[in-house]
Amino acid sequence: MDRIRIRGGRPLKGSVPISGAKNAALPLMAAALLSEGELSLRRVPRLADIATMAALLGQHGVQVLPEAPPSAGPLGQTLRLNAANILSTRAPYDIVRKMRASVLVLGPLLARMGRAEVSLPGGCAIGTRPVDLHIAGLAKLGASIELVDGYIRASAPGGLKGAVVRLPKVSVGATENLLMAASLAKGTTVLENAAREPEIADLAHCLVAMGARIDGIGSDLMTIEGVPTLRGADYSVMPDRIECGTYAVAAAITGGELLLDGARAELMESTIGALVEAGAEVASEPAGLRVRGRLRPRPGDITTAPYPGFATDMQAQMMALAAVAEGASVLTETIFENRFMHVPELLRLGADIRVSGAAALVRGVDHLVGAPVMATDLRASVSLVLAGLVARGETIVNRIYHLDRGYERLEAKLVACGADIERFSA
Numbered sequence: 162m163d164r165i166r167i168r169g170g171r172p173l174k175g176s177v178p179i180s181g182a183k184n185a186a187l188p189l190m191a192a193a194l195l196s197e198g199e200l201s202l203r204r205v206p207r208l209a210d211i212a213t214m215a216a217l218l219g220q221h222g223v224q225v226l227p228e229a230p231p232s233a234g235p236l237g238q239t240l241r242l243n244a245a246n247i248l249s250t251r252a253p254y255d256i257v258r259k260m261r262a263s264v265l266v267l268g269p270l271l272a273r274m275g276r277a278e279v280s281l282p283g284g285c286a287i288g289t290r291p292v293d294l295h296i297a298g299l300a301k302l303g304a305s306i307e308l309v310d311g312y313i314r315a316s317a318p319g320g321l322k323g324a325v326v327r328l329p330k331v332s333v334g335a336t337e338n339l340l341m342a343a344s345l346a347k348g349t350t351v352l353e354n355a356a357r358e359p360e361i362a363d364l365a366h367c368l369v370a371m372g373a374r375i376d377g378i379g380s381d382l383m384t385i386e387g388v389p390t391l392r393g394a395d396y397s398v399m400p401d402r403i404e405c406g407t408y409a410v411a412a413a414i415t416g417g418e419l420l421l422d423g424a425r426a427e428l429m430e431s432t433i434g435a436l437v438e439a440g441a442e443v444a445s446e447p448a449g450l451r452v453r454g455r456l457r458p459r460p461g462d463i464t465t466a467p468y469p470g471f472a473t474d475m476q477a478q479m480m481a482l483a484a485v486a487e488g489a490s491v492l493t494e495t496i497f498e499n500r501f502m503h504v505p506e507l508l509r510l511g512a513d514i515r516v517s518g519a520a521a522l523v524r525g526v527d528h529l530v531g532a533p534v535m536a537t538d539l540r541a542s543v544s545l546v547l548a549g550l551v552a553r554g555e556t557i558v559n560r561i562y563h564l565d566r567g568y569e570r571l572e573a574k575l576v577a578c579g580a581d582i583e584r585f586s587a
């Protein structure tokens with residue numbers, strides 16, 4: 162079992178190449194199912210979740226070919242996806258349970274093939290993660306859907322029909338599934354209260370490159386004119402704003418200075434605002450974002466919200482920063498019901514945190530002390546790495562397979578900026 166050992170106390174200095182966004186690449190890969198043409202995706206990060214999606218698509222009959230020769234460059238990989246021959250419309254439980262984003266094949270399969278049988282994903286560490294909004298939306302587009310033996314069994318033999326779909330709750334995945342399905346539906350679909358995360362705009366731009374007709378990209382009201390078929394395209398994945406925010410916190414928490422190469426400030430306004438409130442200096446440069454930490458962070462209250470609010474995927478990272486701030490902060494998690502799994506582990510490092518319902522009161526301490534800790538989910542695990550970078554002594558992070566799902570070459574990127582961090586097996 163791989164672990165990570167970190168010896169804290171070194172201010173990070175240097176530049177970090179930001180990879181393509183995991184949460185854009187996953188729906189973009191699923192979009193390949195919509196077309197008989199070849200979809201070429203550039204800047205795809207080398208992550209466990211990407212490999213899982215490639216395996217899932219492969220068992221549907223999609224050819225997923227890495228570029229040859231594989232580039233070792235920092236800017237990810239190019240994947241060529243060809244879904245000319247779909248062999249199966251069933252997404253099995255043993256893959257879906259490993260990665261919830263597997264549910265994103267539901268809309269494309271239904272739209273392209275008129276049927277799909279996708280395992281219910283089940284819950285995960287951060288919550289029950291239902292998919293009722295996906296199902297209700299697809300039913301509005303004319304699909305008949307039943308839940309049988311833990312599977313979503315959907316069919317639309319005559320094809321999907323455009324409709325007005327008002328999402329009762331903001332959902333990234335439901336918006337993505339419905340956007341892809343509507344692209345091939347007959348007639349016009351209006352998505353109301355659509356999620357506005359930048360990864361959805363990235364998906365929409367790629368669908369337009371494939372021939373889809375979408376208005377209102379980036380807003381909470383999208384209108385999609387269905388087309389009979391979609392062609393292949395060549396598309397480059399947007400940079401990962403959450404990876405970028407994570408390294409920005411690394412600069413702030415260690416009192417160092419990092420250039421986040423390839424970052425796009427306009428996608429991270431809420432994160433930048435929180436970092437500036439914590440006393441970091443953040444400057445946009447042609448190459449990306451420069452973040453400079455101060456001796457000790459200032460406290461600040463944060464409440465997560467759908468984009469453009471503060472990203473729930475940055476909450477754990479900001480809690481690590483708050484843990485060493487010169488005062489008390491309140492972090493409120495409004496998106497997921499169980500996204501404080503990093504708290505007991507941060508307490509092991511000497512943090513002073515009290516959770517009451519959806520709110521965590523974090524009283525900054527003078528310093529953290531390294532200890533063995535346990536990763537529980539992707540963002541919780543990276544918050545432990547951030548805490549270890551500033552803790553006195555040695556921190557061992559266990560179960561780092563969680564990290565590998567969402568952070569490409571984490572140790573290498575940190576070592577290049579002066580961190581004392583290494584992966585080892587034990």
Ligand code: EPZ
Nearest residue numbers: 184262290291292293294295331332333334474496497539
């Ligand atoms: C996406 O998950 C991201 N994953 C998550 O990132 C991210 O935290 C989340 O959006 C919120 O921004 C990917 O893009 C692959 P939601 P998703 O549907 O689509 C409830 C990471 O760390 N809900 O916007 O699953 C749901 O339970 C991951 O990279 C329903 O009730 O999130 C949650 O409380 C973690 N019914 C809220 O809505 C539904 O049908 C938001 O979920 C769907 C969702």
